[in-house]
Amino acid sequence: MTMAAMSELDVNKEPPVSPAPVEEPVDTTRKPDARSPHRPVSGQLTELLDETVGNVHCDDPFMTARDVNVYYGDNHAIRNVNLEIGKKEVIALIGPSGCGKSTFLRCLNRMNDSIDTARVTGDIRLDGMDIYSKELDPVALRARVGMVFQKANPFPKSIYDNVAYGPRIHGLAADRAELDNIVHTSLERAGLLQEVKDRLDEPGTGLSGGQQQRLCIARTIAVNPEVILMDEPCSALDPIATARIEDLMDELSEDYAIVIVTHSMQQAARVSKRVAYFHLGLLVEVDETDRIFTNPQHKLTEDYITGRIG
């Protein structure tokens, strides 16, 4: 039985004096219920604060975001987000729809640049380099920070050309043999080579949904980025394909920093080392995955992960 249901039961046990205004607070998500026996000992935070609780820092930060604000026109989509992303770690961004987690993700490789009304302030650094500085070409940034999208979006080209596209435009391969090698390695690392090695010249769009998404991952790692951003990569896939991609993320995290946006608590729990919970554009809580799921500091986090909001 959930906490909210329990406290509501408590309230209901007391017979109301009058049928009209209920004086006892029923909205338990907003105010602490002093009588609840499940109240955390440390005192759980319930107010929506500008400060992030938990620990935004990590041991070996590779990307750091400081005081990041994003505006879509007049809409303040992200407010004062501070976050560090470690080398070779998987960090999951969770939160209800419209909370800004995808927006934040897209800030990390400047994909928001393509939206005319989007404006990003604050400081985001990749290995100490300001990625929003005027001198930096987003092309160079995106070669280092790759992205996998929610919907598998292979190019309407052959499987080979899909994977080879990144290396080609960046001139990563000196000759055909090297390119072949990159394509094969990338497909192999994405766990797709066995399935497609005999039909590399067939269109990538002819693969199944899960295969297409792995093709997109292969295409991303073919450029050999340092960070991979994943925007709900499994939301359109069945559980089997999801499991394969999650295994893949495990393997990839040995070499890359991975930032994944997900709506699945189980997925966040399975793949990530740290979890960041966003709510209404605020980064509410960041912590080790175990701690977030066992002992969230913030009431909103707990409500979300227990399925009460979102």
Add this chain to the structure above:
Amino acid sequence: MKDANSTRMKVEAGLQRRRRKERVFQLIGLLATAVGIVFLGVFFFSLIKQGASAFEQTHVRLDVEMSSEALAPDGELDLIYADFDGVIRSALRNLFPDVTGRGDRRELNQLVSIAAGYQVRDMLVEDPDLLGGKATIWVPTSANVDMLVKGKIDPGIDEAMRPVSNQQIRWVDQLETEGRIETRFNTALFTNGDSREPELAGIKGALMGSVYMLLVTVALAFPIGVAAAIYLEEFAPKNRWADLIEVNINNLAAVPSIVFGLLGLAVFINWMGLPRSAPLVGGLVLSLLTLPVIIIASRAAIQAVPPSIRQAAFGLGASRMQVVFHHIMPLALPGMLTGTIIGMSRALGESAPLLMIGMVAFIVDVPGGFTDPATALPVQVFLWADSPERAFAERTSAAIIVLLGFLLLMNLTAVIIRKRMERKW
């Protein structure tokens, strides 16, 4: 349970009405399609019925004597002053020896086209050995005889009401019984320019004029239109200026075509001093006319490219140029081509702007380049439709058939190119 039942009853009560509405709508759609098809059928039927006979021309067989006294008095063939027509005339006289009077002879000579003399000349130029000998040749009859043989002139009506006299009809009948009359494929229609004589008039001049014009148009309008569309969609900042440009382009697509002709007259001919009646100027005017269509269609095609492809390319670190030329262009090209072909089809059928730049002239020579005076196919249709001679009526329809054929060919090419380029995603 009761509630569920009442919902079911309400739904079922409305069901019939819904079905009836659907049936009525289907019927209306079917009717509309049928009306369209019927009109198209009537149009094609009347066109082909009218125009089919223009692809044939009546010929008469003559035994000509290439007498050297008439053609080459001093032993050398004189291509300018030699009496080629005389050879034809005497061949006719030999067929009808009893025709003597001056007026009767003139009527007799009118049976054969003036092209016959040129035919004799061409034969002699090709083979000078024929001089002094005899030859049996098929020469085109005059347009009036052609009409008579094709049954387009009723011999039953009063003599004064028709362009052929009673005795001409008699002669033609006699020739027919002798097997000297035959209808053959009308090559002149495809090899000649315009002419005052219907049997000599051809559409090659107008066809070439249209071809040159469309070459100029496609060479200008397609690249400029696509470039403008790409710039506006992919690179231009989205601000008030962009909106203003968009509104103006949309308005330009609706400007009456004759206005573009006025513009062409003022700018290209009067100000820039380009030649009048030239396919170059026509092409320039028509590219102005088709540009808005191409830009609008190309922009729509670019917008139809799924944003996921764009994102994927950007996400891999492709530059804007690379995104446009590697991904957006190949996917949008079929749509761009569709727009182009719609624009080109409109350009091909356009005559109003050409009136303003002097492409409505009577031009006999087939244009050999972009600056030669020329007309265009729709203008030729207009000119012939305006001509009083009976034989031009069927040639008008024939010119329309050729125009439609040209259009069909153009569309077909575009469809084939588009099919080749089409890719699925």
